[in-house]
Amino acid sequence: MATKDHYLVVGGGGFLGKRIAELLLESATPPPLVTILDLRRTFSDPRLTAFIEGDITDPVAVSAACKGKTVVIHTAAVIEGFPVPVYWKVNYEGTQNIINACRHHAVRALVYTSSASVTYNGQDLRNGTEADPYCDVHMDTYNETKAAAEQLVLESNGVGGLATVSLRPAGIFGPGDNNASKGLYDAAKKGNWKFMIGDNSTLFDWTYVDNVAHAHILAAKKLLSRASSSSPQQQHSPESEETAAGQAFYITNDTPTFFWDVPKYLYNELGYRNTLRTRIPRGVGMILGAVVDALVAIVAPFKKLTPTFTRFRVKVITNNRYLDIAKAKTVLGYVPTVPLEEGLRRTALHWKAVDKASTAA
Amino acid sequence: MSASALLASAAHPTELYALFRYLLTPAPSASSLSKQAAHRKSAVAPTANRARCYHFLNLTSRSFSRVIAALDDELRHPVCIFYLVLRALDTVEDDMTIDIARKTLLLKDFHNKIYQRGWTFKESGEKEKDRQLLQEFDVVIEEFLGLDEKYQKVIADITKRMGAGMTQYLAAPTPENPHFIEIQTTASYNVYTHYVAGLVGIGLTDLFAASRLEVPQLASPANIELANEMGQFLQKVNILKDFLEDLQEGRVFWPKDVWAKYVPEGRSVDALAELEHQDAALACLNELVVDALKLVPSCLNYMALLHNPTVFQFCAIPQMMAIATLDHFYNSPSVFRTTGTKIRRGLAVKLMLASKDMHSVKRKYEAYALSINRKNADAVGKNDKDKSFMKVAVACADIVKWIHMHDDAKRTPQAAVSGLKFDWVVMIGLVVIATALAMGMLPTVL
Incomplete structure (x- = not known):
């Protein structure tokens, strides 16, 4: 190939985006060109071609960033704590801006970071596949906007020479994540490591961040190899070779575990002993959750409460929630590179260091 | 089955029930088993050899002989003989009184011995609980040779492979x-x-x-x-x-x-x-x-x-x-x-x-x-x-x-553990009923 591929990682300043950029830079010698677009510069790396500060809700900034790129990997989103219109503005319209810019600048591939929750709303889910439909009613606005944006991305596949793919990771965690392991760390610091809900008999998927990043890179390469090989003779190649373009893929560590075993592991690594000794039966949890829900509804006109113990969360924790990733394995050639336990070990090290720093301060 | 088995399960009423059900089904006697085995070839009367084989089976493992007894007629006898041949091979392997060179030869050659009418082995150590089986092994050989050839082939093949494999692990x-045997690696x-x-x-x-x-x-x-x-x-x-x-x-x-x-x-x-x-x-x-x-x-x-x-x-x-x-x-x-x-x-x-x-x-x-x-x-x-x-x-x-x-x-995930909890439910129920009975809460009819 005469020219190097140039990747744009949108949201590359964030937890996942940063790992994608780093793994891309380590993926080959010489590495491809990598540019990041994010609201704020969160880190600097001399290997990056550029770190563009810009807002994906601004079509002009997005267009400028996409110019001259081979692949765009779109990981940016607002996750929690914003008013409803912001979710639509960033997660949905922002994605539309990126699609438009890709088409305008003849970008060959777009990889979109979706979420496994676009098909999940608290039901008991075992070995779910991509054939499952989107939720009629989504868990929250975040998931609703992620599902809508994913549909935009997948519908844009093939239009104007752009190949698109959507990845749906489940339960991303890793050193410094803002959600899964941070939530557990915060809970532990608050002393909430003593009780659990249910009897720990249901399976749950977690995914180490490097595996999710790895899947993004695989998906991008898959789209590129297809785009470059689509000479007229090969266009009628047999359908048996499944294509990634226009498809959504669940991405997990392929190691569902009983829900409370992961918190138990992290708490133990953080030095907490005898954790999760108080078991709240599922039925009691559901009743307590309902009481909390009612309380939230009653005080809603006066004060907005965001409790962690809700009926919905009790339901999620005490239901199975894991996915079958056969499609990602066969089509993308995806295999988790970091086993669950190793991912947890690295995550625990991070939080131990955080803990040490905070007690020293 | 002993009273101690019943006592050990006293706090587990579903096990007590199981024990009683088990007690009520008669254990297969050696002669009934050999008759069953011979049933298909009705022309052949149950031989003394056959009875002796099921006697050995009963001696080596009572519960296992019950499981074999439950097999369909077609398989019962081949599996019984397969089991006895392997048990004999195992007895040779376990026997620490036989020197290694001799043991190695015997283990490697055992698949030929089962074709030698009249072969027995009388040198097992006193401690071997199945030494009698080897002393009268000619009985098993007779029955082996009476099996359909397709079954003989399988039994001889496995005996050959197992005997050869065992020799790799003998040590003085x-x-x-x-140690007589010490395994070095997980692969091994x-x-x-x-x-x-x-x-x-x-x-x-x-x-x-x-x-x-x-x-x-x-x-x-x-x-x-x-x-x-x-x-x-x-x-x-x-x-x-x-x-x-x-x-x-x-x-x-x-x-x-x-x-x-x-x-x-x-x-x-x-x-x-x-x-x-x-x-x-x-x-x-x-x-x-x-x-x-x-x-x-x-x-x-x-x-x-x-x-x-x-x-x-x-x-x-x-x-x-x-x-x-x-x-x-x-x-x-x-x-x-x-x-x-x-x-x-x-x-x-x-x-x-x-x-x-x-x-x-x-x-x-x-x-x-x-x-x-x-x-x-x-x-x-x-x-x-x-x-x-x-x-x-x-x-x-x-x-x-x-x-x-x-x-x-x-199913709902909770149903999974009910099997283990069931014992407690039954037990509490029984205690309540017993207490009620003891306190004379039922009306006296007479």
């Missing part, structure tokens, strides 16, 4: 290494369990397929690997359970590359049996439990392939006993303190009665996977030497995941 104890542990137990699974599978009670494809290469792992699982559970007993007899089956990580510098495996090293011993045990648990999905896969109800039950009963045993001694110091650890007789009988179909087998496996996982979670942070927590958790999760994938219908 020295002052530096006082896997090969050893393949020879002594995996091959049994393979041979049985070949017999099932040859009998046409199961489809011939049961013996396909992929399924043969499952059969191998089925046998390995049983053997590994026994090896873990019998650590102390084997050690006392100079045999160490636990792989050295694992236990060496847990014994103090310069010490040998016997350190694990000392109270002061209990934490290390348990950590070592649990690491090997993970290795065994990983075989369970293959065992379930194999059982799901079986169609014939008697063959299914024949395979499922030992598997159920093994998973229950594993649950019993997982993370348990008793492995290093007492010999002859066994699950309660009542529980064993209950499991036998539950081994009739895949559905109840799946329910039991799910309950045991959850039970082991719960013990695992409870043990976190209590033993710094134990690094197996996540590995046990994942292995248990894999078992439940397998069951989900092969479930007939979706």
